[in-house]
Amino acid sequence: MIDLHLIGIGTGNPDHLTLAAIKAMNRADLILLPRKGEAKSDLIDLRRSICDAVLTGETRVVEFDLPERAATPPYLEAVGDWHDAIAAEWARQIAANLPEGGVLALLVWGDPSLYDSTLRIAARLEQGGMPLRIHVVPGITSVQALTAAHAIPLNTLAAPVTITTGRRLREEGWPADAETLVVMLDGGCAFRDVAEHGVRIWWGAYLGMAHQALISGDLAEVGPRIAEQRAALRAEHGWIMDVYLLRRQLADLADCRRF
Missing domain, CATH: 3.30.950.10 (Tetrapyrrole methylase, C-terminal domain)
Structure with missing residues (x-):
């Protein structure tokens, strides 16, 4: 069983983290951080700095390359394919880093429930048969x-x-x-x-x-x-x-x- 915590981290300022977010990060066995290429290296740097600022225990932090979305239309089809690719990459990372199950955390800009697709991607893992419990930690939008x-x-x-x-x-x-x-x-x-x-x-x-x-x-x-x-x-x-x-x-x- 994977306990997946989707943690809202605000807009990148560590001061935006709630106490609930900090506790959830420190309870996690693993935090996955997506890399989005050199042009957006600031984004993973912000996530790294947040982890450095609040992690106090033995939570492991693993980085992975986020699949890119096709630039060609139709838009909804391209987004659907992209979400499938991201879900497949999450599954690979979970198999490699949490083979026995455990607590996984993903850091989500703003709040996972507002104009963010992390919950939809997590649903793909459930639909694929992964035993998953999803927890949402709201954040500043x-x-x-x-x-x-x-x-x-x-x-x-x-x-x-x-x-x-x-x-x-x-x-x-x-x-x-x-x-x-x-x-x-x-x-x-x-x-x-x-x-x-x-x-x-x-x-x-x-x-x-x-x-x-x-x-x-x-x-x-x-x-x-x-x-x-x-x-x-x-x-x-x-x-x-x-x-x-x-x-x-x-x-x-x-x-x-x-x-």
Whole structure:
């Protein structure tokens, strides 16, 4: 039996770890860390630094090369194949490093339950017959880190929030009746295609990290600056994690800031 702990680690800052996350990491027999190539070496460096900062016992840390996703469409088929490949690699690592079973931990950016596929990949192992107990340790999400960094509430009074992706925003436009959008997984700056007037944006990259970048303002005014800075930061670091919130501006903007 494998006890699989999926541990939310926030946005890479060790201060984002909860006490539950630290305890789960130290209870694990094995932590698997994925390598994503030289261009994204910062990502595994962050995970290594988190392990160095909090591990106090004999938990083993093993690194492995994460399979790459095909760049060709259709998107859902490519993602499905990619998840199959990742599940197969997890199975190989488990067979090699926990042949007698035990406690395995994976460190997940943000929270395993929000716009992350780790739970779906783990389900593939269960479907393949691996005896598995799954435990989720929630973490600080990029959405929380974004609103905290800008000191804004997620929603306006008594109003809902729509969470979507850059691809859906670009292909489908602004969702009907939505006032506040949180846009994740946007590699193409879909906010540039928003035709709405009177929209404000709060954008953040590398949230919680030393090189955190924040921009906010009227979308028509600051949108081009965000796209330019995003491209520059990606070129500098070889990768980028960003998220943004879009909100139709109310007549009284003070209403947006009431808690």
